[in-house]
Amino acid sequence: MTTTEIRHEVINILADIAPDEDLSDLKDDIAFRDQLELDSMDFLDIVMELRKRHRIQIPEEDYDQLASMASTVTYLEPRMVGLQKQ
Amino acid sequence: MTYTPPPQQRIVLTGLGLTAPNGNAPNEFRAALLDGRSGVQHYSIRYFGETVAGICHFDELRYQKRKEVRRGTRAGSIGIYCAHEAILSAGLSWEDIDKSRIGVYVGITEHGNVETENEIYQIKQFDYDTSVWTHHHNPRTVANNPAGEITLNLGITGPHYTIGAACAAGNAGMIQGAQMLQLGECDIALAGGVSESIHTFGIFAGFASQGALASHPDPTKASRPFDQDRNGIVVAEGGCLYVLERLPDAQKRGATILGELAGWAINSDASDFVLPNAQRQVACMQLALQRAGLEPSEIDLVSTHATATVSGDIQECLALRTVFDNCPNTLINNTKSFIGHAMGAAGALELAGNLPAFQDGVCHATINVDTLDPLCDLPGLILNESREKKSVRTILNNSFGMLGINSVLIVKHV
Numbered sequence: 151m152t153t154t155e156i157r158h159e160v161i162n163i164l165a166d167i168a169p170d171e172d173l174s175d176l177k178d179d180i181a182f183r184d185q186l187e188l189d190s191m192d193f194l195d196i197v198m199e200l201r202k203r204h205r206i207q208i209p210e211e212d213y214d215q216l217a218s219m220a221s222t223v224t225y226l227e228p229r230m231v232g233l234q235k236q
Numbered sequence: 237m238t239y240t241p242p243p244q245q246r247i248v249l250t251g252l253g254l255t256a257p258n259g260n261a262p263n264e265f266r267a268a269l270l271d272g273r274s275g276v277q278h279y280s281i282r283y284f285g286e287t288v289a290g291i292c293h294f295d296e297l298r299y300q301k302r303k304e305v306r307r308g309t310r311a312g313s314i315g316i317y318c319a320h321e322a323i324l325s326a327g328l329s330w331e332d333i334d335k336s337r338i339g340v341y342v343g344i345t346e347h348g349n350v351e352t353e354n355e356i357y358q359i360k361q362f363d364y365d366t367s368v369w370t371h372h373h374n375p376r377t378v379a380n381n382p383a384g385e386i387t388l389n390l391g392i393t394g395p396h397y398t399i400g401a402a403c404a405a406g407n408a409g410m411i412q413g414a415q416m417l418q419l420g421e422c423d424i425a426l427a428g429g430v431s432e433s434i435h436t437f438g439i440f441a442g443f444a445s446q447g448a449l450a451s452h453p454d455p456t457k458a459s460r461p462f463d464q465d466r467n468g469i470v471v472a473e474g475g476c477l478y479v480l481e482r483l484p485d486a487q488k489r490g491a492t493i494l495g496e497l498a499g500w501a502i503n504s505d506a507s508d509f510v511l512p513n514a515q516r517q518v519a520c521m522q523l524a525l526q527r528a529g530l531e532p533s534e535i536d537l538v539s540t541h542a543t544a545t546v547s548g549d550i551q552e553c554l555a556l557r558t559v560f561d562n563c564p565n566t567l568i569n570n571t572k573s574f575i576g577h578a579m580g581a582a583g584a585l586e587l588a589g590n591l592p593a594f595q596d597g598v599c600h601a602t603i604n605v606d607t608l609d610p611l612c613d614l615p616g617l618i619l620n621e622s623r624e625k626k627s628v629r630t631i632l633n634n635s636f637g638m639l640g641i642n643s644v645l646i647v648k649h650v
Contacts, residue, residue, distance in 0.1 A: 191372065
């Protein structure tokens with residue numbers, strides 16, 4: 151998957167997890183938590199959806215890497231580069 | 237016999253919110269009952285396949301965000317909808333109420349089956365890899381979930397829990413609420429019952445294996461208590477919560493009083509896992525009557541529990557014949573014939589359909605009785621067409637459940 155495709159996939163996951171949020175103006179460098187109403191259960195949902203959809207296992211010590219869109223994409227790139235877009 | 241408890245011990249209904257397969261508000265529900273309109277539909281559920289069920293069509297998003305619906309359970313959504321509607325109908329000044337003095341007591345037949353089945357279905361797609369089992373599983377399946385979701389949604393900080401009482405749970409929830417008001421544990425009780433049971437295939441498969449699941453080519457004819465050709469239960473979802481207050485509190489704020497919980501009883505058969513016990517039902521009704529200070533002949537309307545199983549209906553009729561012998565003015569009806577068996581919500585919902593009779597004296601029927609089973613031929617049974625009475629001032633509401641739990645609630649016009 152390309153960087154753009156990974157970002158798009160994260161947006162798709164967020165749309166499922168936070169269906170009341172407007173994601174059209176999401177800023178990549180600002181923490182999700184500062185732009186969206188997300189709590190710890192929602193972050194676990196992001197981890198779970200990546201696991202279910204792409205079989206990516208994210209260890210707990212790496213959860214901080216999912217703070218913003220920019221850091222999430224950076225973290226996922228090497229793990230998703232070989233994956234096909236679904 | 238007359239008995240009037242001290243005012244602080246008198247518990248009244250001042251608000252009501254409901255969702256039923258044939259109505260999402262008390263007036264819609266009542267209109268459907270008087271018109272003989274069923275809410276039972278064709279239904280399909282995974283693994284089990286085609287069947288019939290009572291399905292509710294309330295707007296989940298009226299009082300919840302989409303994220304709340306996604307995170308919570310169907311039982312939680314039903315409870316939240318009913319709680320909001322009950323509070324609105326009670327005319328409570330919500331902003332001014334001390335939320336720590338509100339108690340939430342929700343009757344349930346079962347909880348957690350739906351969510352567990354969903355997760356097992358999910359992990360099956362992953363070759364039963366439990367690492368994809370959702371972290372939402374535990375908060376969704378804890379037994380207090382439906383009551384807890386109501387407190388989260390409404391910011392209620394008083395006590396909350398569910399009352400697991402099989403199909404007697406709707407009455408049991410109301411009884412619990414009344415008792416907590418009498419004990420001073422809260423000043424307002426939101427109490428009644430909910431059911432999400434149509435979303436678990438297990439309940440359909442279980443009743444089918446037991447030979448107790450209804451079937452009929454026309455879903456609206458499937459639930460037929462007292463009919464010779466009845467063949468079992470129609471499973472339904474639904475909810476009904478009341479606002480309960482102590483009489484002086486309700487009078488002080490000028491609340492409209494829908495009725496007084498004049499007497500109640502819960503007892504056990506101690507005889508069988510599933511088969512009912514007429515003698516213990518008689519004992520339960522008699523205890524409730526005694527506590528209400530009423531003679532059987534003073535009951536204007538009996539709302540039966542009958543679920544359309546062959547033996548269950550006969551046993552209840554046997555019990556009713558014993559208690560209401562020589563009570564020619566007591567009418568008898570059944571609401572499951574319209575909506576199916578709403579499980580944990582049944583007792584509370586069935587009472588809600590009958591409460592308006594206090595105002596207009598009209599009692600809805602039990603429908604779908606084409607050939608009355610002679611063993612169910614009770615003198616006061618209202619068959620197929622609503623009946624008007626000079627006045628209805630007392631209702632006796634039966635609700636019984638598996639493991640031999642019986643509950644009877646008597647409501648009096650105030």
